[in-house]
Amino acid sequence: MINRKEWREALKDIYRGEMKFDVPMKDYTGLAIGGPADVMAAPDDPISMRDLIVFLKKKGTPFLTLGRGTNILVRDGGIDGAVISVNTFRKIEVLKEGIRYVDLFVEAGLSLRELVNFCRERGYSGIEGLTGIPGTVGGAICGNAGSFGYEIKDVLVSVAIMDSNGGLGMFRAEGLGFGYRRSDISPKDIVLSANLRLERFEEAEVSKRMEKFLREKRRNQPLSERSAGCVFRNPGGVQAGRLIDEAGCKGMRVGGIEVSTVHANFFINRGEGTAVDYMRLMDEVSSIVNKKTGIVLEPEIRVIGRD
Ligand SMILES: Cc1cc2nc3c(=O)[nH]c(=O)nc-3n(C[C@H](O)[C@H](O)[C@H](O)COP(=O)(O)OP(=O)(O)OC[C@H]3O[C@@H](n4cnc5c(N)ncnc54)[C@H](O)[C@@H]3O)c2cc1C
Missing domain, CATH: 3.30.465.10 (Uridine Diphospho-n-acetylenolpyruvylglucosamine Reductase; domain 3)
Incomplete structure (x- = not known):
């Protein structure tokens, strides 16, 4: 458990930037999915970034870096430790x-x-x-x-x-x-x-x-829908999207997540989709493709966080 008061006190003289606690990751990912991160920090400058990292290390708190969250699936249990955003560095x-x-x-x-x-x-x-x-x-x-x-x-x-x-x-x-x-x-x-x-x-x-x-x-590509880009890597010279399409998976749905009808290698969050739905759909689609072609699809998106 993070003691917010203690953190704020310890960091007040060495850290400049935003720091929030229990931040729903669904607000920071292209898929609009993901449970809370314990901490989210957006340092104002590299020195604050360094001092924050040293502090996290001392505390034994893990961290990961976030861009715009357009290539990640954050599990529904959220993220242990800190998420560091570099979004203030834009020169x-x-x-x-x-x-x-x-x-x-x-x-x-x-x-x-x-x-x-x-x-x-x-x-x-x-x-x-x-x-x-x-x-x-x-x-x-x-x-x-x-x-x-x-x-x-x-x-x-x-x-x-x-x-x-x-x-x-x-x-x-x-x-x-x-x-x-x-x-x-x-x-x-x-x-x-x-x-x-x-x-x-x-x-x-x-x-x-x-x-x-x-x-x-x-x-x-369904550019304006809520997605994390391509779900699977293209195996060899073949397009994963073509394999999924030819296996008849376009439009397949688990909970709120659907295989795009525009590009089969994009899974869309149609509303209240969860990370569990998303991963179940990944399993179902890759198993159908595997049965039809013998090809094992590997994820391109990065799945992070706790169950
Ligand atoms: C509609 C759509 C279309 C897309 N089309 C393409 C495409 O054509 N080609 C393609 O390659 N990708 C595509 N993508 C995927 C995605 O947009 C790219 O991979 C993009 O580069 C991810 O950037 P991000 O800032 O959102 O990274 P995030 O999703 O925030 O992070 C991705 C990974 O990089 C790490 N990371 C991010 N920033 C940093 C940093 N500063 N330092 C260290 N680690 C960092 C994260 O920890 C994470 O592991 C598409 C996505 C969508 C939603």
Whole structure:
């Protein structure tokens, strides 16, 4: 049990930022699902972040980092310990603009949409395919978000990471083990910012490509529904959504969760859906696909929290 008074007292001189207790995670996830986190903190600056982490370590309180919650399923029992949000870190800055390339500094809490728009307005090329992906830059980096053959790793030069002791390090992107929707960034690390390199290009052309990708996404994905993006990873070269569709699962429902009729690899919260419903639907869908194809579907979303 967290003693709020004791925490407030201990942190009052070293921590600046928001801190709330017993916070319903359903208010912080794209799926609108999830029980309460014991603590939610949004530090104002990296020093407060460091001091908070040191404090949590001393208390033996676990923590995890939250972006916009668009790729996670939080269980109905909520989250043990602290959720640290980087949403107050939102700076974006041009470091250097050369003839062919531009170097950007971006903080982890900036939304990917704002980064994409920034690049669209200036004709910076390299992330056109990321148009329409929700969430933060930090979340995109951790899971190497991508679409239409573009991945965030392709424009990453280096990433500033705070480790679970509050130590700050700068890491070259090549050393971070990026692959299909993955990286070696540990769940105990916090991505604070990144340096990116993009190509300078015709504004109109960059904009045209982004519009085309966005149109396609709007046609094929339920972008305005409550979801956590793709539920399962694409096994090998096959689209998980196609396998689920061909197995006849579109529209299948458990409680308040439904397999999207627009894109079968998206599960939609139709109202009062719970994490239990969501996981039962995952089991049912993957078992039907397995019986039909022999393929085992692996989750792409991250399931976190206590039952
Ligand atoms: C409608 C829809 C469409 C989507 N389309 C795509 C798509 O085309 N391609 C794609 O790749 N994804 C897609 N997604 C999934 C999701 O938007 C991305 O994975 C996004 O990058 C997640 O960012 P987030 O800030 O919401 O991360 P969160 O969901 O908050 O977190 C995801 C994981 O990253 C960790 N994390 C987040 N921020 C940090 C940080 N600063 N430091 C350390 N760890 C951190 C969290 O602990 C968690 O484990 C889609 C989602 C939706 C809802």
